[in-house]
Amino acid sequence: MEPVRVKVWLPIRSLGWVNSYILGDTVIDPGMFTSRSILDLVRGLRGHMDPCRIGSVIVTHFHVDHSTAALLLSQLASPRLYIGRRDLEVIRGGVDKYIGGALELFKHNGMPGTEIEEILKTHPALRLREVYEEASSLEWTPLSHGDHISIGGEVLKVIEAPGHTPGHILLHSRDGWMIVGDTLLPGITPHVTIHDWNTDPLKDYLNTLKTIEKLSPSKAYPGHRDPITSPAERAREIIRHHDSRLNEIIELLKKNGPMTGYEIAKKIKWRTRYQSWAEYPPPEKFFAMGEALAHLKRLEEAGLVTHEEKGGTWTWRLEK
Ligand SMILES: [Zn+2]
The missing domain is CATH 1.10.10.10 (Winged helix-like DNA-binding domain superfamily/Winged helix DNA-binding domain)
Known part of the structure; x- marks a missing residue:
């Protein structure tokens, strides 16, 4: 069985939509906490399952456009919630603090205070601060490298893939396809940033790309845009x-x-x-x-x- 894609609207013009995937009774990356996004998601789900009977929700990474609708789904049904263990630490530590770490580095690196202020006012994650706070107190099950999850008759292997976020995960099916979140995107390069000078996220990300190249999935289902038919080649390009x-x-x-x-x-x-x-x-x-x-x-x-x-x-x- 392959995942079914639901395109969920995003208020981020450069991206347009996020891909939510349905596999059995599981939703992977439900999308962003906005009414228009949730309308798209629920409409998309209804063709395949009763949205009030979602068995589990998995998020590939904690970013606002992928994870925050999980808060609403957790009220609609009572799904089990899964996230990479290191991204769970980020949301439990407070997204504010995480982004604040980046802004502190920007300041030391010469960014004017006025531009930092503008970012603070407009950053989508900071505008959804309260949603994050509530979502972080839900009962999440952390996923680690090598874990297996059985859904929709499939067994998916969890691969920790840091870089885009510290706790990003990939889900590799036994049939060969892979859900890659924002680790591999067609046409655009996933964003890599730094929040703590004691980390080297680009090194982590390049290692993640090498892992994908080595595993050479038959098809990759990304967080945005269309499925990737040559994932190893796309990893090499990036x-x-x-x-x-x-x-x-x-x-x-x-x-x-x-x-x-x-x-x-x-x-x-x-x-x-x-x-x-x-x-x-x-x-x-x-x-x-x-x-x-x-x-x-x-x-x-x-x-x-x-x-x-x-x-x-x-x-x-x-x-x-
Ligand atoms: Zn994204």
């Missing part, structure tokens, strides 16, 4: 994308000399429809800054760049 981004940062530092992370983020050639940094809406600035810092951290760990702190601001240069 690895190449990050290699060239790492090189781009080295070249920028060679050409311009020492810079703050903010100056680097502004100079990177992001694939976006906006013409200049000033045009970027706050979420795009959040993505760009987080992505730049995750790459700088990787380069620093690899011994290629280093940073110096002066008066609370970090300046990056090439390692001699």
Whole structure:
């Protein structure tokens, strides 16, 4: 049996929708806590099951667009709830605190306070803070690497796949297909950011991509857009994308000399429809800054760049 997809509307224009999957009496990634999204989800479910008889809900990762509708489903039915063990720690620790960690790093890396304020006002996860608080107090079962879940006559193996979030999970079926959440997306590269300087999320993510390449699933069901028919090839493409981004940062530092992370983020050639940094809406600035810092951290760990702190601001240069 293969999962049935329900496209669930998102108030995030660049993505359009999130894919919820139905397998037996289980819903994987129910979507976002908005009335329009929930309407789509319930309509989609009704063709396949009674929404009041959902047996379990699994979320691939804690992000707002995938997980927060679980709060509503937990009231509609009484499903068992599953999430990766490290993402459960994130929601239990408070999403505020998690995003606050990123913003603190943005500040040290030269992002102006006014731009940080704008992000605080508009970030979708912070706007759904109360939903997260309630959702985090539900009875979640944490999933770990190597766990098996039986649903809809299928046995799915859990693979921990950190990078996009610390506790992202993949679900690998015995038939060969895989539910990949936002670890592998067609046409767009999944976002990688950093929330704590003691972590190296890009390294984790590149390892996750290598794992997918090695497992070479027959088909991947992503969190957005359409199924991926050559997952191993897509994983290789994304690895190449990050290699060239790492090189781009080295070249920028060679050409311009020492810079703050903010100056680097502004100079990177992001694939976006906006013409200049000033045009970027706050979420795009959040993505760009987080992505730049995750790459700088990787380069620093690899011994290629280093940073110096002066008066609370970090300046990056090439390692001699
Ligand atoms: Zn997503």
